[in-house]
Amino acid sequence: MALAVCSAVLKLSFCKTYIAWGIAVLSAVLIGSSWPLAIEQSKTQITDWLSNPSLMTDTAILINIEVALQMVFCIMHLRHHKNNIKKTVYILLEYFPGILFLFVLFSLLVALIFSLPGVAFPIISWGFSLAILLLLPILVRVSKRMLSDENTRLEILFLINMLIALMGITATVNGRITMPATNNVEWRCLLSVLAIIAVGAITGFCLHRLRFYLKEKNMNNL
Numbered sequence: 001m002a003l004a005v006c007s008a009v010l011k012l013s014f015c016k017t018y019i020a021w022g023i024a025v026l027s028a029v030l031i032g033s034s035w036p037l038a039i040e041q042s043k044t045q046i047t048d049w050l051s052n053p054s055l056m057t058d059t060a061i062l063i064n065i066e067v068a069l070q071m072v073f074c075i076m077h078l079r080h081h082k083n084n085i086k087k088t089v090y091i092l093l094e095y096f097p098g099i100l101f102l103f104v105l106f107s108l109l110v111a112l113i114f115s116l117p118g119v120a121f122p123i124i125s126w127g128f129s130l131a132i133l134l135l136l137p138i139l140v141r142v143s144k145r146m147l148s149d150e151n152t153r154l155e156i157l158f159l160i161n162m163l164i165a166l167m168g169i170t171a172t173v174n175g176r177i178t179m180p181a182t183n184n185v186e187w188r189c190l191l192s193v194l195a196i197i198a199v200g201a202i203t204g205f206c207l208h209r210l211r212f213y214l215k216e217k218n219m220n221n222l
Contacts, residue, residue: 032129
C-alpha cells in the first residue's frame with residue numbers, strides 16, 4: 001500500500017502542476033463521495049475477499065497490468081518520440097497516475113470509519129478527502145525537491161513498480177501452491193528456458209550491432 005502511494009506521487013512528479021492538482025481534486029472527490037460504499041464494508045467481508053482465491057488471482061492480474069503500464073512509461077520517457085502514435089501513447093501514460101493508490105485511499109477511509117465510532121460518516125469521508133487534496137500536491141512537490149534529478153526519480157519509480165509486482169504476486173496467491181513440490185530437476189525445461197534466453201540475447205545483440213552499423217554507414221554517406 002505504501003509503495004502504491006509512492007508510485008503515484010513519483011508518477012505525478014513528471015506531470016505539470018495543474019495536472020497534479022487535477023488528479024488530487026479528482027481523487028478527493030471520488031474518496032469523499034464513496035462513504036456510502038465504505039460504510040457497507042465489514043471486517044468479516046474483507047476477510048472473505050482475502051480468502052477468495054479467484055478474486056485474489058484477478059487482483060494480481062490487475063496489479064501486473066498497472067505495473068506494466070508504469071514501466072512502459074519509464075521506458076518511453078527516456079526516448080524522444082517522433083511517431084504520432086507513440087507520442088499519443090506516451091501522453092496517455094503520462095496522465096495516468098494509476099488506480100492502485102485509489103484502492104489504498106479507499107481502504108484507509110474504511111479503516112478510519114472503523115476507528116472513529118460515533119463520528120458522522122460524511123464528516124470522516126470529506127475530512128479525509130480534504131487531507132488528500134492538500135497532501136498529494138505537497139508530497140509531489142517534496143519529491144521533486146528531494147529528488148531533483150529526473151532520471152533518479154524515473155529509476156526509483158521503475159524499481160518501486162518492480163517491487164509492487166513481486167509483492168503483489170506474493171500477497172495475492174494467498175499461500176496456495178499451484179504445483180506440488182518436487183526434488184527432481186526438469187532438465188529439459190531448464191535447458192529450454194536457457195536456450196530461449198540465449199537466443200533472445202544473441203538476437204538482441206545482433207540487431208543492436210546491425211542498427212549501429214547502418215546508422216554509422218548513413219552518417220558516413222552524409
